Amino acid sequence: xxxxxxxxxxxxxxxxxxxxxxxxxxxxxxxxxxxxxxxxxxxxxxxxxxxxxxxxxxxxxxxxxxxxxxxxxxxxxxxxxxxxxxxxxxxxxxxxxxxxxxxxxxxxxxxxxxxxxxxxxxxxxxxxxxxxxxxxxxxxxxxxxxxxxxxxx
Numbered sequence: 001x002x003x004x005x006x007x008x009x010x011x012x013x014x015x016x017x018x019x020x021x022x023x024x025x026x027x028x029x030x031x032x033x034x035x036x037x038x039x040x041x042x043x044x045x046x047x048x049x050x051x052x053x054x055x056x057x058x059x060x061x062x063x064x065x066x067x068x069x070x071x072x073x074x075x076x077x078x079x080x081x082x083x084x085x086x087x088x089x090x091x092x093x094x095x096x097x098x099x100x101x102x103x104x105x106x107x108x109x110x111x112x113x114x115x116x117x118x119x120x121x122x123x124x125x126x127x128x129x130x131x132x133x134x135x136x137x138x139x140x141x142x143x144x145x146x147x148x149x150x151x152x153x
Contacts, residue, residue, distance in 0.1 A: 001149055002074065002097040003028045003140055004065065006111060008132070009035035009103040015051070016133035017100075022054035025151045026140060029097070031059045035104075066114055069097050078115035079139050080106060081129050087119040092143040100136050 003026050008014045014030060021028040030038055038058055059065040069076055078099045079087065099115065101107040112118065121130060121138050130138070144150045 001026050001092075001094060001140070001143060001147065003136055004031060004097050004099045005029070005102075005132070005136075006031050006062065006099055006107050007033055007035070007102045010132075011036040013103060013131065013133040014038075017136045018054050018056055019050040020133070020137050020140065021056065022050040024140065024144060026144075026149075027055040027057065029057045029059060029065060031062050031065045033061075035102070062111060062114075075116040076114060077117045077119060077143075078107065078112065079121065079135055080112070080118050081120055081123075082106070082112070083118035083120040085117075085119050086122050087139055087142050088122075090117060090119045092146045094147040094149055096143060098136070098139050098143060100132050100139070103132050 003017060003021050005014055005017060005028070008030065014034070018028050032038060059068070066076070074095050074097045075093060076099055077090070077092070077096050080101065099107070121135055123130065
C-alpha cells in the first residue's frame, strides 16, 4: 500500500500524513510541486519525531510517479469528491496507491483520467470536503482493514 499526496499546499497536513504512514507502516509519496519547500524541516511540527521513522519519497511531477506505479504494477486509486463510488464499497488491493489531491484544488482532469479507480468518502450534503490529512487517514484505514494490512504489535 502507498499513500500519495498530489502537490500538497500545507506542510502541516503533509506532516500529519507522514506521521500516519510511520505509525501504520505505509510509505508516503509526495508529488511536486508543493506549496512549501519539501523536506523534513517543513514536516517537523505535525510529523514530530515520526518523520525519522517513515519511508517517504518525492516525485518531481505526476508523470514520474505514474511511471513508477506502472512499472511496479500498482493500481492508482484516487480519492475525490467527484467520484460516485464510496470508498467502503470499493475492493482495495494490498499494492494499491491511494492518491489524495491538493487542499486548494484537488487534482486536474488528466490525473482523474490516469486513475484506475475513483472513490469518495461519503459526507453530509452541502459540505465541500474533509481535510486532506483526515481523508487520508480514513481512506488508508479502510484499505488496510480490507487487506488485513494493519501492523501487528
